[in-house]
Amino acid sequence: MIGLDFDGTLAPIVPDPADARVAPEAAAALARLGALVRAVVIVTGRPAATAVEYGQVAGGPGLADVPGLVVLGQYGLERWEAGQVTSPPPPPEIDRVRAEVPALVTSLGFAVTDGSVPGVTIEDKGRAVAVHTRRAPDPEGTLRALREPLGKFAAAAGLTVEPGRLVLELRPAGMDKGHALGAFLAERAARSVLFAGDDLGDLAAFEAVRLSGLPGVTVCSASAEVTELARRADVVVEGPAGVAALLTSLADAIPPPAAR
Numbered sequence: 580m581i582g583l584d585f586d587g588t589l590a591p592i593v594p595d596p597a598d599a600r601v602a603p604e605a606a607a608a609l610a611r612l613g614a615l616v617r618a619v620v621i622v623t624g625r626p627a628a629t630a631v632e633y634g635q636v637a638g639g640p641g642l643a644d645v646p647g648l649v650v651l652g653q654y655g656l657e658r659w660e661a662g663q664v665t666s667p668p669p670p671p672e673i674d675r676v677r678a679e680v681p682a683l684v685t686s687l688g689f690a691v692t693d694g695s696v697p698g699v700t701i702e703d704k705g706r707a708v709a710v711h712t713r714r715a716p717d718p719e720g721t722l723r724a725l726r727e728p729l730g731k732f733a734a735a736a737g738l739t740v741e742p743g744r745l746v747l748e749l750r751p752a753g754m755d756k757g758h759a760l761g762a763f764l765a766e767r768a769a770r771s772v773l774f775a776g777d778d779l780g781d782l783a784a785f786e787a788v789r790l791s792g793l794p795g796v797t798v799c800s801a802s803a804e805v806t807e808l809a810r811r812a813d814v815v816v817e818g819p820a821g822v823a824a825l826l827t828s829l830a831d832a833i834p835p836p837a838a839r
């Protein structure tokens with residue numbers, strides 16, 4: 580079974596989250612792998628349908644063309660399969676904090692913008708609110724300054740903060756990529772697993788690979804922004820281009836079912 584993160588693993592990191600797109604080489608390799616392995620699953624912080632939408636490729640196979648693809652979105656709360664999304668009702672806590680987050684960020688001395696001018700940007704994901712600092716004048720410093728107050732604010736609202744690449748996401752607790760991947764491995768009676776990711780949220784999936792007891796490989800899509808993953812991975816490749824090359828090599832190496 581092959582499991583993959585989306586941003587920073589299948590899609591190169593870009594300043595505006597709405598501009599992220601899957602690397603065409605990765606989508607083409609996955610379209611082949613879907614017919615060669617038991618399952619291909621994407622486990623992402625994105626809404627599941629967004630990952631599929633941003634996985635479209637003009638003139639070539641996109642994620643929706645990967646045979647049997649499952650996308651576990653919002654850290655496992657949502658599931659996209661065969662064009663249908665299933666998900667629990669939206670958490671009421673998010674409705675409450677959505678309106679208050681911009682005012683909190685502003686009260687801490689940081690401008691909230693729509694991205695057209697430098698500042699903190701806010702991504703409303705329906706089931707989570709992501710506070711991005713990539714387009715702030717001091718991305719790292721802003722992230723550091725926001726971490727504690729946003730953490731307290733989230734805790735008071737009954738939410739958790741998921742730290743990522745220049746982002747702090749307020750989201751419901753109780754689900755993570757490890758739970759999501761572990762349950763999927765069991766559901767599909769996986770016999771082996773490879774999981775590739777780039778960010779701190781992917782460490783839980785790495786742990787799920789180890790806890791599964793299956794023959795497994797963890798792959799780090801390396802970046803200068805997150806160095807911890809490389810230390811915890813079995814294999815390190817250079818960002819989404821490296822992941823695409825690895826997936827292509829796998830598709831080349833795995834014999835078709837009829838030849839086994």
Ligand SMILES: O=P(O)(O)OC[C@H]1O[C@H](O[C@H]2O[C@H](CO)[C@@H](O)[C@H](O)[C@H]2O)[C@H](O)[C@@H](O)[C@@H]1O
Binds near residue numbers: 624743744
């Ligand atoms: O689990 P993932 O698939 O890695 O998604 C995690 C979050 O990724 C997105 O943010 C990151 O990518 C953006 C686009 O390259 C980048 O601008 C941002 O700085 C990164 O943090 C996405 O916007 C979030 O909703 C995802 O949860």
